[in-house]
Amino acid sequence: MSAPGRLRVAVLGAGSWGTALAALACANADTMLWARDAALADSIGEQHRNSKYLPEVTLPDGLSCTHDFDRAVAHARAPGHAGGLIILSVPVAGLNEVCVRLAATRQAQASPQHHAGTAAMPLAVVWTCKGFHQETGQLPHQIVQAALPGQGDKPGAAPQTLGLGVLSGPSFAREVAQGLPVALTIASRQAWVAEITTAALHGGSARIYTSDDVVGVEVGGALKNVMAIACGIADGIGLGTNARAALITRGLAEMQRLGTALGGRADTFAGLTGLGDLVLTATGALSRNRQVGLALGQGQTLEHILASGMTAEGVRCARAALALGRSHGVDLPITEAVCEVLFNGVAPRHAVSRLLAREARAETPTP
Structure with a gap:
C-alpha cells in the first residue's frame, strides 16, 4: 500500500x-x-x-x-x-x-x-x-x-x-x-x-x-555519443591520449555550434549534459559508443559489430546530426568523419588524416 x-x-x-x-x-x-x-x-x-x-x-x-x-x-x-x-x-x-x-x-x-x-x-x-x-x-x-x-x-x-x-x-x-x-x-x-x-x-x-534549456540538453546528449565513437576510433588506432583530449575538446565545440544553431544556450554545453556527459562517454569503459569506436579502430566492420549485439545511439543518429548541421550551415567535421567510417567504407586512419589535413584556424572564432 x-x-x-x-x-x-x-x-x-x-x-x-x-x-x-x-x-x-x-x-x-x-x-x-x-x-x-x-x-x-x-x-x-x-x-x-x-x-x-x-x-x-x-x-x-x-x-x-x-x-x-x-x-x-x-x-x-x-x-x-x-x-x-x-x-x-x-x-x-x-x-x-x-x-x-x-x-x-x-x-x-x-x-x-x-x-x-x-x-x-x-x-x-x-x-x-x-x-x-x-x-x-x-x-x-x-x-x-x-x-x-x-x-x-x-x-x-x-x-x-x-x-x-x-x-x-x-x-x-x-x-x-x-x-x-x-x-x-x-x-x-x-x-x-x-x-x-x-x-x-x-x-x-x-x-x-x-x-x-531543453534543446541544449538534448543536443548535448545526442552529439556526445557521436564524439565518443570518434574517441573510440582514435583509441583503437592507438593515437594516444593527446589525440583523445583534442577530440573531446573540439567535439565539445562542435556540439556547442550545432546546439546554439538549433536554439540551445552556449553555457549549457559547459555543464553536466555537455562536457560532463561527453567526458564520461568518450572515456568510460562502460560506454557502448566508445566500444563501437574501439572496434572500428581495431579493424572490425560496422556490420560485424552490430551483428555481435553491440548497439549504440551514436550510430543511429550520426547521419541525422550531419544533415542538421548542413541544413543550418554548421560545420561538423568530426561528425562527418564518423559518418564516413560508419557508412561510406572510409578506413579509420584515412578519416583521421582528413581531419588533420584541415586548414589551420583560430580556436575561438572572432564574433
Missing part, C-alpha cells in the same frame, strides 16, 4: 537505465516499473532483480513491476497524492510509440468510469533518451510534443496540464543501480516539472540540477 499524499512515479521501460532510475526513485516515491516483456516483469517482481539487463544488482523491496501498461500509468496518476511523474526510459526509435500509447491511456483513464479528478492531477512526463530521430532528425522533445496532446509546454503553464522535461547527464546505469554517486540535470520550461522530478530522484547518492 502506498502512503497517502506520497509522490507517485511510473518508469516506462525496464532496460538497464529505466531499472536504475526506478531503483533510485524508490527512496523518495512509490515507484512502479513497466516492462514490455511479461516474463521479465514477473521475474523483477518476484526476485527483485533484472536478470536481463542488471543481473548483478539487487533491487529495492519496495519497487513493483508490471507488464500492464495502463496499470503503470494509472499508478502515477492516482488522485490524492502529492504529484505524479512518468519517466519514459525508451530509445529515441521507440519514443513516439510509447507516447501515442500514453496519450490513449490518459484519455481512457480520464473518462467518467475511471477515478474522478484524475485528469486534473499534476502529471510530469520526462524522457531520458539521447539522440536524433534517424529519419526525421527530430529531437526527443519534438517527438513527445507531437504525440502527446494537451501538454503544458509554455513557461508558467498550470500544473493541471501535462508537463514535459528531459532528464540527462553523465550516468552509467550499473553504477546508479549500485548506489554510486551521480549528478543529473532535469530540463523543463515549467518549474513544477523540475520540482517533481527533483523530489523523486534527489538525495543520497544522487544530485539533481535544474535547467530550462
Whole structure:
C-alpha cells in the first residue's frame, strides 16, 4: 500500500537505465516499473532483480513491476497524492510509440468510469533518451510534443496540464543501480516539472540540477555519443591520449555550434549534459559508443559489430546530426568523419588524416 499524499512515479521501460532510475526513485516515491516483456516483469517482481539487463544488482523491496501498461500509468496518476511523474526510459526509435500509447491511456483513464479528478492531477512526463530521430532528425522533445496532446509546454503553464522535461547527464546505469554517486540535470520550461522530478530522484547518492534549456540538453546528449565513437576510433588506432583530449575538446565545440544553431544556450554545453556527459562517454569503459569506436579502430566492420549485439545511439543518429548541421550551415567535421567510417567504407586512419589535413584556424572564432 502506498502512503497517502506520497509522490507517485511510473518508469516506462525496464532496460538497464529505466531499472536504475526506478531503483533510485524508490527512496523518495512509490515507484512502479513497466516492462514490455511479461516474463521479465514477473521475474523483477518476484526476485527483485533484472536478470536481463542488471543481473548483478539487487533491487529495492519496495519497487513493483508490471507488464500492464495502463496499470503503470494509472499508478502515477492516482488522485490524492502529492504529484505524479512518468519517466519514459525508451530509445529515441521507440519514443513516439510509447507516447501515442500514453496519450490513449490518459484519455481512457480520464473518462467518467475511471477515478474522478484524475485528469486534473499534476502529471510530469520526462524522457531520458539521447539522440536524433534517424529519419526525421527530430529531437526527443519534438517527438513527445507531437504525440502527446494537451501538454503544458509554455513557461508558467498550470500544473493541471501535462508537463514535459528531459532528464540527462553523465550516468552509467550499473553504477546508479549500485548506489554510486551521480549528478543529473532535469530540463523543463515549467518549474513544477523540475520540482517533481527533483523530489523523486534527489538525495543520497544522487544530485539533481535544474535547467530550462531543453534543446541544449538534448543536443548535448545526442552529439556526445557521436564524439565518443570518434574517441573510440582514435583509441583503437592507438593515437594516444593527446589525440583523445583534442577530440573531446573540439567535439565539445562542435556540439556547442550545432546546439546554439538549433536554439540551445552556449553555457549549457559547459555543464553536466555537455562536457560532463561527453567526458564520461568518450572515456568510460562502460560506454557502448566508445566500444563501437574501439572496434572500428581495431579493424572490425560496422556490420560485424552490430551483428555481435553491440548497439549504440551514436550510430543511429550520426547521419541525422550531419544533415542538421548542413541544413543550418554548421560545420561538423568530426561528425562527418564518423559518418564516413560508419557508412561510406572510409578506413579509420584515412578519416583521421582528413581531419588533420584541415586548414589551420583560430580556436575561438572572432564574433
